[in-house]
Amino acid sequence: MATINVVNVAKRHQFTWYEKFYFYSISKGLWITLKHFLKVAFLKGAVTIEYPEKKRQYSSRFRGLHSLKRDEQNRERCTSCFCCMWICPADAIYIEAGEVTPERQHLHPEDKFAKKFEIDLLRCIFCGLCEEACPKGAIYLDGSGEMAADNRQDLVLTKERMMEKTGSSILGQRN
């Protein structure tokens, strides 16, 4: 049986006369550079963006910083049921429950609320289990992925930092 498509590599590649002419290969390489330059400079074909000034749209399934939601009447959805604290595999959530007094009843749908709600970002592994466990649709990891800080205190999300200012009927943006 005859062997097919066999290249003899034992023999060195023989340059043709124009390959031996040095300028040909140089200009071939420079043309590639020039092509990309023209594309970016005149045809706006860049694949990168100027990151801190311009930002891309995240996927709706991206899990970033946590936010606490409000309902249609602008009341806090969280009723401090401790389900997220319980399910959290990294032990990142700390909640302190309080009883709702008549003065603040307009802020809460039930008679129990979270006096303290803290998420330690250094512990959080962004698994999204808290979202899943929440029976009220109060917590979602729908924020950005930027969370750098230069001290530990800034890496603990407090209720004030997570709570949305306005409410809506949509229970988060997951689908």
Added chain:
Amino acid sequence: MVKIKIDGLEYDVNEKKNLIDAAKDVGVDIPYFCYHPALTVVGMCRMCLIEIEGVPKLQAACNTPVKEGLSIITQSDRVKEGRAGTMEFLLANHPLDCPVCDKAGECRLQDNAFGSGSGKSRFEFEKRNIPQEEIGTNLIINHNRCIVCYRCVRFEEEKVGESNLGLFERGYHSIIGLAKNEPINHNYQGALADICPVGALLNHETLFKSRVWWYKTHDSVCHGCSTGCNVHANVRDNKMYRYMVKENFDQEMFFLCDKGRFDLDWMNENRLLSYFENGQESVSNDVFSKLGREWNDANSIAILGGAHETNESLSTIKSLFNSQDKIIWEARVSDPQYKETEQVDFLLTKDYHPNTRGAVDIGITTSTGVNGIIKDFNSKKIDLLFIIKEEIPEGIDSSRMNNVVMMDTNLSNKISKVGYAVPIQIFAEQGGSFTNKNGLKQEFEKGMKPVQGLLSSSEFFQKILDHAKLAKEALVHGNN
């Protein structure tokens, strides 16, 4: 024992028991809300519906007497439909706020809705909404969650002997309320919240502190008084959170008073964890070597207290002292311990020590009692006085306070008064048994982990004896 037929199978059951309990004994669960083994039967919730052979309509199991030849069916489609219907009615006005409710996790309504409910409701109107009320010094009622099972009213009337709670209005408007103008302030508000099968009655003191499923449960005995009620001790993160009743049919223990139930903070907070000498913090080594020398020098040593200790701990300490005849030990320090048991109410006794009887049974008594010891101590017949987790008895001369060694579990102003204060473990960190007022010896489990290095009282005495021996040997060698 009589023979009855449940779902076609014949069982031997105790005819003195209620049908629900009798069936439970042989492994047949009948769901219920209003039935309670220690209270009268009213048959108000209609959850325990069963078919009885020969009776055309569904009957309530709690109201059916157990008799020879009774044949019941607990699992037929008719029974299931009846129970699902009851469940749907009970849930018609229920707010379904389990995430907020403290009862969630141990709620009968949850259990029975899963077990017998249909899973959907046809009630499409707005649910009844009555604001929450404070009805006791430590009790709130959430009317929306109430299923009108009448347990709280019956308990108050039959066990506590007060009838402040009552059922008002009728039918749809039925509401549990106060008959008198004053709030409930008896010793059984925790028990009221406990027997409530749903989250309608709740205690202020434990409100929103934790969730039920976080607790690790240990079988234990209440430390509050000499009755020794059986409890489930709920521990979370090595902190004692609450006591729940452990039903004991043999001893007819079904309730717990507030005195024992809510007296738990001392186990978690304000604990004595370092050694003190003359009111100043010291080191255990210094304290032990000094105590060892004082032990040798003393001609007579007295120990007061021990009724908070377990039987095991007491007998260990007693066996340590077998070879030492200079020790007298009196466990009874308060008047009620010397008398016959006196009840404050149907559970609580006047003796707030859990193990007085155990200490007496082991023989930790003296003929002169605590007053004799104090007299001898003041007149310097006794050189060293140990007090095990008791108040400093009245009548001790302030000049003799330097010779008092206080073994305690909690920080207090007593520490600055006495010569030495040493930390010891609490009963829940040891496990063992208490003997209650009737001489019943009840075992309990170790529920909490002691802080590392914290000694139990028996280990403490062992260590003192070791140090005393060392000091004696050093003296002998020094003389040679």
